[in-house]
Amino acid sequence: MKFLVCISNVPDTTTKITFTPDNKELNKAGVQFVINPWDEYALTRAIELKEQLGGSVTVLNVGEADTEPNIRKALAIGADDAIRVNAKPTDAFFVAQQIAAVAKDGGYDVILMGKESIDYNGFQVHGMVGELLGIPTVAPAMKLDMSGNTATLEREIEGGKEIVEVQTPFVVSCQEPMCEPRIPNMRGIMTARTKPLKVVEATGQGAATQVTEYALPPKKQGVKLIDAENAGDLIRLLRNEAKVI
Amino acid sequence: MSVLVVVECDKGEVKKSSLEVASYGAQVAQALGTTATAIAVGEASEASLASLGEQGISKVLYDNEARLKEFVNGAYTKLIAAAAEQEQAQVIVLANSNIGTSVGSRLAVRLQASLATNVVELPRVEGGNFIVKRGAYSGKAFSDVVLLNDRKIIAVKKNSIEALHNAGQTAQVQSFSAQLADTDFADAPKQVIMQEQTGGVPLPEADKVVSGGRGMKGPENWHLIEDLAKALGAATACSKPVSDVDWRPHHEHVGQTGITVSPNLYIACGISGAIQHLAGVNSSKVIVVINKDPEAPFFKAADYGIVGDVFDVLPKLTQAVKELG
Numbered sequence: 001m002k003f004l005v006c007i008s009n010v011p012d013t014t015t016k017i018t019f020t021p022d023n024k025e026l027n028k029a030g031v032q033f034v035i036n037p038w039d040e041y042a043l044t045r046a047i048e049l050k051e052q053l054g055g056s057v058t059v060l061n062v063g064e065a066d067t068e069p070n071i072r073k074a075l076a077i078g079a080d081d082a083i084r085v086n087a088k089p090t091d092a093f094f095v096a097q098q099i100a101a102v103a104k105d106g107g108y109d110v111i112l113m114g115k116e117s118i119d120y121n122g123f124q125v126h127g128m129v130g131e132l133l134g135i136p137t138v139a140p141a142m143k144l145d146m147s148g149n150t151a152t153l154e155r156e157i158e159g160g161k162e163i164v165e166v167q168t169p170f171v172v173s174c175q176e177p178m179c180e181p182r183i184p185n186m187r188g189i190m191t192a193r194t195k196p197l198k199v200v201e202a203t204g205q206g207a208a209t210q211v212t213e214y215a216l217p218p219k220k221q222g223v224k225l226i227d228a229e230n231a232g233d234l235i236r237l238l239r240n241e242a243k244v245i
Numbered sequence: 246m247s248v249l250v251v252v253e254c255d256k257g258e259v260k261k262s263s264l265e266v267a268s269y270g271a272q273v274a275q276a277l278g279t280t281a282t283a284i285a286v287g288e289a290s291e292a293s294l295a296s297l298g299e300q301g302i303s304k305v306l307y308d309n310e311a312r313l314k315e316f317v318n319g320a321y322t323k324l325i326a327a328a329a330e331q332e333q334a335q336v337i338v339l340a341n342s343n344i345g346t347s348v349g350s351r352l353a354v355r356l357q358a359s360l361a362t363n364v365v366e367l368p369r370v371e372g373g374n375f376i377v378k379r380g381a382y383s384g385k386a387f388s389d390v391v392l393l394n395d396r397k398i399i400a401v402k403k404n405s406i407e408a409l410h411n412a413g414q415t416a417q418v419q420s421f422s423a424q425l426a427d428t429d430f431a432d433a434p435k436q437v438i439m440q441e442q443t444g445g446v447p448l449p450e451a452d453k454v455v456s457g458g459r460g461m462k463g464p465e466n467w468h469l470i471e472d473l474a475k476a477l478g479a480a481t482a483c484s485k486p487v488s489d490v491d492w493r494p495h496h497e498h499v500g501q502t503g504i505t506v507s508p509n510l511y512i513a514c515g516i517s518g519a520i521q522h523l524a525g526v527n528s529s530k531v532i533v534v535i536n537k538d539p540e541a542p543f544f545k546a547a548d549y550g551i552v553g554d555v556f557d558v559l560p561k562l563t564q565a566v567k568e569l570g
């Protein structure tokens with residue numbers, strides 16, 4: 001079984017987001033970039049399934065050279081090899097085309113992604129890749145089990161879940177509680193250095209969207225404190241002042 | 246040219262988020278000088294579809310095929326693409342739900358459309374550019390995005406648009422079929438399992454949420470959260486560590502790595518207000534924080550606060566809601 005795991009390079013979840021003075025780009029000063037947390041579920045589950053079924057795990061990132069430390073980290077966690085499509089990931093459609101091209105070329109059986117990137121929150125690359133390849137996408141999945149070429153998945157829907165069965169090849173976007181994401185160990189870090197990381201150039205068309213400006217949410221007015229002794233006053237304020245109940 | 250809105254239905258009713266989607270689509274149609282047609286998916290009743298006239302929809306298409314009552318990504322995509330072709334839809338509006346975005350991303354490729362998810366405002370046209378504002382950085386920021394292609398698909402975030410209610414208006418309901426093949430049902434569910442909802446309100450649809458953190462001390466104390474939620478007609482939620490240790494189910498965990506909610510009212514009980522938690526809730530209209538530590542960072546993001554012990558404060562609040570009626 002050949003697994004392809006797509007990882008995105010995102011600001012650490014503790015990052016206080018700020019932008020450049022023209023509000024056109026993220027202010028990267030002091031920001032630490034990590035593997036998108038959802039993609040860690042995809043990576044670990046692919047490694048677990050490989051251990052169970054045999055095969056290989058390839059990680060793929062569409063990004064410039066500064067993403068390589070996180071690609072190496074994925075190799076240290078247990079992927080066998082890596083591909084970086086050397087391009088600025090200008091939008092989801094552009095990224096999806098790159099992933100689809102690599103997937104087609106390599107004949108992968110299962111293409112795993114995270115539920116969404118925590119920076120652009122698109123929740124769309126997986127659907128686009130499935131459509132570009134003409135194969136099913138199951139998103140977001142909380143469980144992925146495989147037996148032969150058949151996968152059984154739990155797909156989350158609003159208020160519940162669906163049990164879905166699909167045949168390879170397919171795309172899956174992963175979220176908790178699929179597995180316990182692994183962290184690299186010493187041996188993994190040592191071997192990662194020598195694992196193959198292939199750099200390829202981008203193909204396909206350009207982006208379908210373009211960000212023109214970023215903005216921070218409006219600041220809160222400040223908190224109105226109510227004395228714990230008279231907690232019931234809060235309910236009256238919510239009814240009469242805030243008008244939300 | 247027209248606007249097509251995708252309306253999700255459940256148990257015969259149009260979901261609240263889809264009423265917002267319909268209203269959004271109707272307003273876009275009006276600005277473009279055209280009409281808005283809806284395509285309904287899920288289990289719908291004729292009466293509820295006709296009442297979409299109140300949200301400004303003139304016509305509703307519905308395929309009554311039994312297999313379409315549950316979400317099937319392949320079949321829904323084909324159905325909606327066929328409706329978009331028939332109606333020559335230039336703009337397609339859907340909910341920013343798991344269903345909406347799963348279908349929207351496939352449609353974007355199939356129809357060569359530009360897609361924006363997590364959209365929080367009506368679009369605007371500036372210098373010939375069609376621009377939408379969307380949430381980014383998991384609730385920490387917004388971005389303006391230009392949709393470059395002729396066709397545009399917009400997934401509207403829940404509770405960011407006020408639903409229209411033009412009493413008395415009805416939409417014309419037409420049956421619609423897209424010649425679906427068995428292969429379109431490759432991802433049809435074998436089984437659908439719905440969760441039990443405290444207070445009967447699913448968290449992603451709720452407009453009031455009562456949420457508990459580690460300060461609640463243990464699952465045995467959750468009746469305090471549930472009692473207040475029931476009295477308010479709210480859904481319950483929790484912080485990540487609470488679901489990590491199985492005090493509460495994972496689907497209740499809100500935050501940057503859980504669900505993002507944007508209710509009118511979010512009441513946080515014994516939650517410190519870590520940056521990852523705030524990211525998931527800070528687009529709530531009103532935030533109330535109950536915490537015994539006056540220095541808890543959550544107070545900085547709150548509209549109302551009580552510095553106090555949840556075990557003392559929560560029963561008082563529930564009592565006050567009941568008294569107010």
Ligand SMILES: Cc1cc2nc3c(=O)[nH]c(=O)nc-3n(C[C@H](O)[C@H](O)[C@H](O)COP(=O)(O)OP(=O)(O)OC[C@H]3O[C@@H](n4cnc5c(N)ncnc54)[C@H](O)[C@@H]3O)c2cc1C
Nearest residue numbers: 006062089091092113114116117120121122123124125211
């Ligand atoms: C410098 C820079 C500028 C950018 N400018 C824009 C812009 O102008 N407009 C815009 O829309 N976006 C822009 N992006 C965002 C970038 O293109 C996103 O990676 C892309 O839009 C996909 O994000 P998403 O949130 O849509 O992905 P989602 O659909 O939320 O991601 C789902 C999954 O897809 C996979 N995935 C996502 N991105 C990648 C990737 N790069 N490589 C491999 N796998 C991936 C991951 O598994 C992820 O969990 C920019 C990014 C950078 C770094």
Ligand SMILES: Cc1cc2nc3c(=O)[nH]c(=O)nc-3n(C[C@H](O)[C@H](O)[C@H](O)COP(=O)(O)OP(=O)(O)OC[C@H]3O[C@@H](n4cnc5c(N)ncnc54)[C@H](O)[C@@H]3O)c2cc1C
Nearest residue numbers: 458459460484485500501502515516517519521522537555
């Ligand atoms: C990669 C990553 C992703 C994360 N994603 C998320 C996420 O999506 N969502 C999320 O919630 N967290 C997330 N976290 C965890 C986050 O950093 C915090 O650890 C977490 O939100 C803290 O949960 P808490 O507020 O319930 O607990 P604590 O931080 O332990 O806070 C408990 C609070 O309860 C108060 N308290 C205690 N007793 C009482 C009492 N009797 N009465 C009143 N108040 C009381 C305390 O003063 C304290 O403020 C993430 C962390 C990481 C590293």
